[in-house]
Amino acid sequence: MHSAATAAHPDMHHSETVYELTNVGKTYGQDVVALENVSIALHKGSFSSVIGSSGCGKSTLLKIMAGLIPPSKGRVVLQDQPVLGPRVDIGMMFQQATLFPWRTTIENIVLPIEIRDGQAAAENAKSRARELIELVGLKGFENAYPSQLSGGMAQRASICRMLITDPAVLLLDEPFSAVDELTRDFMNMELQRICLDRNATAFLVTHSISEAVILSDVVYVMAPRPGRVAEVVEVELSRPRNLDMITTPQFSEIVHHIRARLDEEAGQ
Numbered sequence: 205m206h207s208a209a210t211a212a213h214p215d216m217h218h219s220e221t222v223y224e225l226t227n228v229g230k231t232y233g234q235d236v237v238a239l240e241n242v243s244i245a246l247h248k249g250s251f252s253s254v255i256g257s258s259g260c261g262k263s264t265l266l267k268i269m270a271g272l273i274p275p276s277k278g279r280v281v282l283q284d285q286p287v288l289g290p291r292v293d294i295g296m297m298f299q300q301a302t303l304f305p306w307r308t309t310i311e312n313i314v315l316p317i318e319i320r321d322g323q324a325a326a327e328n329a330k331s332r333a334r335e336l337i338e339l340v341g342l343k344g345f346e347n348a349y350p351s352q353l354s355g356g357m358a359q360r361a362s363i364c365r366m367l368i369t370d371p372a373v374l375l376l377d378e379p380f381s382a383v384d385e386l387t388r389d390f391m392n393m394e395l396q397r398i399c400l401d402r403n404a405t406a407f408l409v410t411h412s413i414s415e416a417v418i419l420s421d422v423v424y425v426m427a428p429r430p431g432r433v434a435e436v437v438e439v440e441l442s443r444p445r446n447l448d449m450i451t452t453p454q455f456s457e458i459v460h461h462i463r464a465r466l467d468e469e470a471g472q
């Protein structure tokens with residue numbers, strides 16, 4: 205499980221590094237060390253997750269990666285450019301869908317284009333938005349308002365809004381934790397399909413070990429106080445993944461290993 209290249213991803217370790225954090229640290233105020241010495245390299249087309257106990261610094265890490273807050277130490281580089289603030293090549297998705305209730309599905313999806321390039325560009329982006337709507341299975345709901353969508357449908361609209369600017373990296377902070385388990389499983393498989401389709405580079409914060417394992421090529425296991433990467437676990441299950449893999453011994457072994465590691469870190 206810790207060996208290098210895998211049969212399923214012969215190129216993964218050779219493909220270019222899209223996103224690189226080097227010795228990143230974050231201290232809030234005088235003495236809350238939220239992150240210490242975090243180094244992460246995301247390869248193009250890879251799916252990575254970060255898992256760890258509450259307060260270990262996961263959201264802090266994602267906010268730094270998104271350019272929403274600066275690190276206290278270290279380097280954060282996306283596509284060879286230091287991340288100094290929010291960028292168009294970074295897509296983000298949060299726990300809640302955060303759609304504007306007075307805008308239709310398609311109007312919500314083209315909003316990032318409208319903000320960046322203006323009304324006319326947003327109008328032009330609508331054909332692209334329709335393709336994305338079809339990709340996520342929301343066809344027929346283009347002109348629905350958020351109040352007419354289920355939680356899972358609203359998150360699908362959020363996926364489209366994240367993808368409309370064609371970001372280099374997708375940062376996901378527990379995007380499906382507010383939907384029921386069946387929908388969540390389905391959405392995770394959809395997310396995988398979309399990422400594979402687009403060769404997207406994704407980074408997911410989750411509290412669920414099995415979710416991290418089923419989706420990821422690499423799982424970063426974090427330890428608290430100070431928040432740091434305790435172990436990097438490579439998941440060598442083949443792609444595309446499917447939910448049946450959850451019952452395989454290989455899957456159980458990885459989940460068990462990560463759980464033991466988290467328990468160990470929590471006990472210290």
Ligand SMILES: Nc1ncnc2c1ncn2[C@@H]1O[C@H](COP(=O)(O)OP(=O)(O)OP(=O)(O)O)[C@@H](O)[C@H]1O
Pocket residue numbers: 232233236237238256257258259260261262263264265431
């Ligand atoms: N704006 C802030 N000011 C001061 N301390 C903060 C701030 N944000 C986070 N912290 C502290 O930094 C640490 C890490 O917080 P963070 O929100 O990154 O954890 P998390 O891993 O996302 O937790 P959870 O799983 O509960 O979402 C915690 O000790 C928290 O109290």
Ligand SMILES: [Mg+2]
Pocket residue numbers: 262263264
């Ligand atoms: Mg958090």
